[in-house]
Amino acid sequence: MAVSLAQQRDEDGFATAYRLGHPGLLGYLRGLVGDDAEDVASDAWLEIAWDLGRFRGDGAGFRGWTATIARHRALDHLRKQKRRPRTSLIEQDVLALPGRADTVDAVLESMSTKWALGQIRELPPDQAEAVLLRVVVGLDGPAAARVLGKRPGAVRTAAYRGLKRLAEQLTSGSGPEQAADAARGTVKDGT
Known part of the structure; x- marks a missing residue:
């Protein structure tokens, strides 16, 4: 429901989708890029917001779609940093x-x-x-x-x-x- 509202440019819908998806996404990114997770998550959420109109699916599909975008941003970040993915502590x-x-x-x-x-x-x-x-x-x-x-x-x-x-x-x-x-x-x- 929140995702479909967000796709209609409803700010509350996007805020709800963000609140539900961000903690898990941030945890995943901390596992990939460590302390740079907040920066990578910001880049990922910008892309998510930009491309939200193209998403088709339900809440579980949305989590997978956002994780894919976040993973791509993390891999880009790691290529820039010239280091391989590593896990780190999740706060x-x-x-x-x-x-x-x-x-x-x-x-x-x-x-x-x-x-x-x-x-x-x-x-x-x-x-x-x-x-x-x-x-x-x-x-x-x-x-x-x-x-x-x-x-x-x-x-x-x-x-x-x-x-x-x-x-x-x-x-x-x-x-x-x-x-x-x-x-x-x-x-x-x-x-």
């Missing part, structure tokens, strides 16, 4: 739930998020990007495949392998609980 505001009042919980959640994204950074690039598109952006296999220019089975396999590797790391005892326990001790001690 807490990308994955945070609205209305969190407890600061300790927010800090612990942030530490867990940073730990998880640090683990994603260690994955092979194809697995990391597949996990980011499937989990952070929320795309299904075929949509993620269109963004990456790969077959859906290849993306599902890469995401599966990446998530399996992450699960193995969790069961090996080097998970976010240790970081949370350390933070709880720091908070309890008042340091």
Whole structure:
């Protein structure tokens, strides 16, 4: 609904589409270009706004379409920077739930998020990007495949392998609980 309103140049419709799509898109871009994600996202949203009249589809299709545009802008940025895609930490505001009042919980959640994204950074690039598109952006296999220019089975396999590797790391005892326990001790001690 918001996308169709935005296509009719309705500012509120575009604002709603942006609010719903931007956090996941920014998280995906942080995984590709790190600290330059905000700049790349700005370029992507300019192109999205410019080409919105050409888009055909529903909300899920819109997420895939915006992720494709963002990926192209990220790859352009990386070519300019002459470096390969890498994953980096996604700030807490990308994955945070609205209305969190407890600061300790927010800090612990942030530490867990940073730990998880640090683990994603260690994955092979194809697995990391597949996990980011499937989990952070929320795309299904075929949509993620269109963004990456790969077959859906290849993306599902890469995401599966990446998530399996992450699960193995969790069961090996080097998970976010240790970081949370350390933070709880720091908070309890008042340091």
